[in-house]
Amino acid sequence: xxxxxxxxxxxxxxxxxxxxxxxxxxxxxxxxxxxxxxxxxxxxxxxxxxxxxxxxxxxxxxxxxxxxxxxxxxxxxxxxxxxxxxxxxxxxxxxxxxxxxxxxxxxxxxxxxxxxxxxxxxxxxxxxxxxxxxxxxxxxxxxxxxxxxxxxxxxxxxxxxxxxxxxxxxxxxxxxxxxxxxxxxxxxxxxxxxxxxxxxxxxxxxxxxxxxxxxxxxxxxxxxxxxxxxxxxxxxxxxxxxxxxxxxxxxxxxxxx
Numbered sequence: 001x002x003x004x005x006x007x008x009x010x011x012x013x014x015x016x017x018x019x020x021x022x023x024x025x026x027x028x029x030x031x032x033x034x035x036x037x038x039x040x041x042x043x044x045x046x047x048x049x050x051x052x053x054x055x056x057x058x059x060x061x062x063x064x065x066x067x068x069x070x071x072x073x074x075x076x077x078x079x080x081x082x083x084x085x086x087x088x089x090x091x092x093x094x095x096x097x098x099x100x101x102x103x104x105x106x107x108x109x110x111x112x113x114x115x116x117x118x119x120x121x122x123x124x125x126x127x128x129x130x131x132x133x134x135x136x137x138x139x140x141x142x143x144x145x146x147x148x149x150x151x152x153x154x155x156x157x158x159x160x161x162x163x164x165x166x167x168x169x170x171x172x173x174x175x176x177x178x179x180x181x182x183x184x185x186x187x188x189x190x191x192x193x194x195x196x197x198x199x200x201x202x203x204x205x206x207x208x209x210x211x212x213x214x215x216x217x218x219x220x221x222x223x224x225x226x227x228x229x230x231x232x233x234x235x236x237x238x239x240x241x242x243x244x245x246x247x248x249x250x251x252x253x254x255x256x257x
Contacts (some may be wrong), residue, residue: 008070008077010044011077011081012066012067012070012077015066015077015080015081015084016062016063016066018084018088019062019066019084019167020058020059020062022087022091023051023062024051025048025051025052027083027087028041028047028048028051028065029041029042030083031069031079031080031083032081034080034083035069035073035076035079035080037069037072039078040065040068040069041065044061044065046061047061047062047064047065047251054149058095063120066080069119095232100127100128101128102128102182102208102209102210103208103209103210104128104184104185104186104209104210104211105209105210106209111206114200120174121174121175121178122175123182124178124179124182124183125178125183126183127183128182128183128185128214129160129183129184129185130185130256131159131160131185131256132159132160132162132184132185132186133150133159133160133161133162133185133186133187133188133252133256134161134162134164134180134181134184134186134187134188135147135150135161135162135163135187135188135190136163136164136177136181136187136188136189136190136194136197136198136201136202136205137163137188137190137195137198138190138192138193138197138198139165142236143190143192145236145241146190146215146234146236146241146244147163148241149241149242149244149245149248150188150244150248151253152245153245153248153249154252156249157249157253159252159256161172162180162184164176164177164180168228176242177201177204177205180207181201181204181205181208181210184210185210185211185255185256186210186211186212186216186252186255186256187201187202187205187210187212187213188212188213188214188248189201189202189205189212189213189215190215190216191214191215191216191221191222191226191231192215192216192217192218193221193224194217194221199223202214202226211255212229213232213248213251213252213255214226214229214230214231214232215231215232215233215234215244215248216231216232216234217231217233217234217235217236218233219231219233232244232247232251234247234250
């Protein structure tokens with residue numbers, strides 16, 4: 001390999017390293033238009049797909065396409081370098097944003113912050129409401145007494161109580177549920193009958209660092225790994241629901257004080 005070719009290869013590797021870390025689909029398409037190679041970018045069977053899905057073969061696909069772009073036209077190397085330099089300047093000028101803290105279990109922001117980007121739902125443009133309690137329970141009429149008991153407690157404490165079927169802001173119910181959990185200070189989850197939706201919603205609440213208050217008519221319905229959370233048990237009769245109100249009021253008074 002000549003010295004000139006070696007230098008060219010090193011430049012290629014440097015570009016590839018940056019592209020792996022920072023390139024988006026939009027960046028690849030822009031490169032395609034700048035180098036008159038849009039068909040190469042769009043028609044590649046794996047490049048954009050492996051980028052979207054963060055597949056392991058993205059590293060090889062991106063290097064393959066980058067090498068082809070440069071081999072087809074030497075001036076493409078300069079075009080891509082100029083594009084990347086401009087992108088670096090834009091990144092350096094972008095103000096550093098402080099991540100929004102939505103956890104209600106942690107009292108202070110942790111040193112390590114993980115950024116996640118779910119594709120089942122989107123992060124809502126809403127903030128945490130310290131006076132909202134959300135309730136996750138099956139959409140079944142037999143739980144109406146339980147929900148009434150919870151609402152009675154919230155009314156006495158001056159807390160806003162909301163359940164997913166109380167709202168309809170989105171066409172997809174799971175987005176409403178996520179929005180509600182995201183903005184709530186605490187979440188009550190009723191594990192009675194081991195409803196799979198409640199299990200899923202509890203997982204979302206724990207992932208967002210929410211204070212979760214589990215309740216159930218039977219301790220056996222709570223997954224073994226969650227039993228250390230000391231669920232409040234109740235019976236679905238008048239006496240049992242009155243006891244649930246008293247237990248919840250003691251618990252929620254501390255949470256919303």
